[in-house]
Amino acid sequence: MRSESDRAWAIFTARSILGVVFCTAGIYKTFMWGPLEHARVLFVGPYADTFLPVWALWTTGAVVPVVELIAGALVLVGYWTRPSLFALAGVLVLVTFGHLLVQDARSIIPFIMTRSALLLVVLLSPASADRFSLDYWKGMVRRKADTTADREGPPVVSGFRPTPLR
């Protein structure tokens, strides 16, 4: 038998580290570097000789830091975890394409492979097992409210409470 609590701790480990790594990168790129400077140095400059349109390089280069920041912070606290994981997975696919377009396959190992492995651990674990996340607590509060509402019967509308049929 596998303890649910142990599984929650394992998911917490992967989610927290993933969140810290992306959130740190997002803070650095967004506030210390600036999205436009990030786009110019890492996207527009290195890919100037490729078939990729310049407007797409500017757009993706400016959007990626913000996505990393917001999605990384959300993953860290476990709020809207699944949509945030999808957003980060999109970033990882994008940068994999970008790296492999101009570099050899080894270039994706240090930054992309490790983050992808962590992301997959969280993504392949059931959301209901992630007990140390805000999503889990939000779900618990909602379930509790639903249970209370069921116990109290239908809501009173304008002073009228329907009586059950006998």
Added chain:
Amino acid sequence: MNDVTPLERAAAIFLTRTMLGFVYLFAGVHKLLDPGVLEFGRQWAVSQASQLLPGALLMAVGTLTPFIELVLGGLLLMGLWTRPVLRCLVVLIVGIAVAYGVAGLMRPRGPTAMDITVVNFYILPRAALVMLNLFLSVEDDRFSIDGLMRKPV
């Protein structure tokens, strides 16, 4: 027959637990021997973190760290109180990841700010072993003191 036998599962969890135990045991031993607890604590007190946290606190944490690693590593090797020890390690690893994240923002290293060597060769391998241990069933850990003390069903 494709099922994994209890013995194979026990061997798998023994391997991951023992590796993790040795990693922490020797991390503690090496810090105790060189540079020594007081010097290690002093290094923490004068580190980059001293810009954010009091030196005395850092000195205390730095001095205690080798002992904590030694004890946690030893307990893992024996297989005693394995699950509480693993949870302590989760807190330790996540705390270290946050610390290196903050350090990366104070002194950025590379395009993602965090030191990639630390993330890939220090944080992630340990986190992977801890997660693997937590994902594996505690009942399968037969080659441990916890397993010996457990009453047979």
